[in-house]
Amino acid sequence: MRKHKIPIPEPKSRFVRVQCPDCGNEQILFDHATFPVRCIVCGRILATPTGGKARIYGKIIQILT
Ligand SMILES: [Zn+2]
Incomplete structure (x- = not known):
């Protein structure tokens, strides 16, 4: 499922879904x-x-x- 290979970072920016470590909100x-x-x-x-x-x-x- 999860890829471990990380390609060379592109200058393009992205959006990421992050989970708050305190309350668990995504x-x-x-x-x-x-x-x-x-x-x-x-x-x-x-x-x-x-x-x-x-x-x-x-x-x-x-x-x-
Ligand atoms: Zn939070």
Whole structure:
């Protein structure tokens, strides 16, 4: 099911489905977010911008292309 091979990152950005580690809420967020993304349920930070790909703190459930 799950691919372990990670291709060379494309400059294209993506959306990912992330599960909040605190409340379990699933939320879709932008892979290259330029602003902090919070969980809509509990307000926990789920991603912060790094200048490129956002740092994601929750569990990535799915990558949407
Ligand atoms: Zn949450």
